[in-house]
Amino acid sequence: MNPIGLVFDSQFCETGLVPPVPVTAGRLASLLLAQLDGSPLERPAYASLATAVRTLAVDGRLGQDVRLPSERDLSTAMGLSRTTVTRAYAELIADGWARAQQGAGTFLRIPGSVGHAASPLVPLDGVEVDLTAAAVSCVPGTSALIERAMADLPALLRGKGYQPVGLPRLREVIAERYTRRGLPTTPDQVVVTSGAMSAIAVVLRAQVRRGDRVAVETPTYASVLGAVPAAGARVVALPAGPRSVWDADAVRATVRASTPSLAYLIPDFHNPTGELMTDEARAGTAAALRAGGTLALVDESLVDLRLDPGPMPLPFGVHSPEAFAVGSVSKPLWGGVRVGWVRCPTTQVAAVQAARLTLDIGASALDQLVAAEFLAHPDELLGLRLEALRTMRTAWLDALAAVAPTWDVREPTGGLALWVGLPERVAPELAAAAATRGVGLAVGTQFTSDGSARERVRLPLTATLEDVDAVARLLVTAYDEVVTRGTAATRRPFPLIA
Ligand SMILES: Cc1ncc(COP(=O)(O)O)c(C=O)c1O
The missing domain is CATH 1.10.10.10 (Winged helix-like DNA-binding domain superfamily/Winged helix DNA-binding domain)
Known part of the structure; x- marks a missing residue:
């Protein structure tokens, strides 16, 4: 292994x-x-x-x-x-x-908690610049949104406060959003959770039995690599294609060989690569999963974070009516509002509701008011969010072009991060060197189940760095030092993923 x-x-x-x-x-x-x-x-x-x-x-x-x-x-x-x-x-x-x-x-x-073991969201020891988490802070106007949402509080206070499947108003808004995106949905299909991570845990509870296999992309959202074993299942890697994270042929072969019960996918501004799955790849992947009897668990947490204009593909569920979708307000709004949801296929609503009740008995009612207010009128705050992410994207791209011209730095069309390829497979060593200089870095291997992506680091567009140039220079100095000091193991040539 x-x-x-x-x-x-x-x-x-x-x-x-x-x-x-x-x-x-x-x-x-x-x-x-x-x-x-x-x-x-x-x-x-x-x-x-x-x-x-x-x-x-x-x-x-x-x-x-x-x-x-x-x-x-x-x-x-x-x-x-x-x-x-x-x-x-x-x-x-x-x-x-x-x-x-x-x-x-x-x-x-581990200074800077750069290993798998610690969550990037746990406060870091001895780190001045934290690049480990791709998590947003609030844009101006968020407090006003929260105040508007609280206008609906008096009506809530008359009830018990528990909403095991979610506030009716919030479920309606979420269902309308899916319908508008081209996937007709009723509020009954929506089960509200405390964030997308909780939604993922609920679907795993509902669908996965001990010893099952769950297929995940390579790379994938790091926390899922822990959630799957925690649910008693084994992670199976879906190999990346030559130019993209997704390769329908590889999905077909993996599903045939490993018969996973579930495949976890992030088709919209994938974490960590920022890639967007094309309509064609959605159709091909959905067909490959269906052929193997594998259900899709589609994470749409980042779907609102399109940084460049252009049409969006249809939701994955359009190609796969039996798929589960999860979403959240953490990325477009704020991770401090702990609201996510599962969009269930109609046949699975009862199973997901039952699983949700074994986890906790409802998301925070106040947070749900805020989420409903945001999702009903997202444009103003979302506009500011996207502007901030674009500014940071330009800052990183310019800084890296100046000091690291040999690094593979692609401009993502959306999402929260740059997935940067180093010329040599030394990302863990680079992170160790950066940590000793007070910079916490997320390395590629943290996002893979097979230890690949040693040549990758993820740089968040959410960092509020006063001096991106200085941080980029520091990373390049640390990288040069690591390579100069390099051992046979770190100097091995490697192919870049894409
Ligand atoms: C793809 C993806 N899914 C889920 C989550 C967790 O979201 P939440 O804060 O809603 O639990 C994240 C957070 O980074 C993420 O990137």
């Missing part, structure tokens, strides 16, 4: 919810040897060993707070002198990558 798969099976629970699993000397030695790709440690050996441990932490193979093996056990397992391991641990501690607890051992610490 790939190394990242192992993380999700055994260590993904290091979201802070479950105590982290200690890593044995044998396991750490095998991860380190795989990382070194058969090459001997460069001199000085202790520094190379410390770098290799940092790299495993950054790309998620070792989680936050994992207890490292004793120096003696690791030196035996690696065939290294005890002094080398002792000095490597000392360097990790001195640099803030580990902490020693008397009598208990040495524990990994």
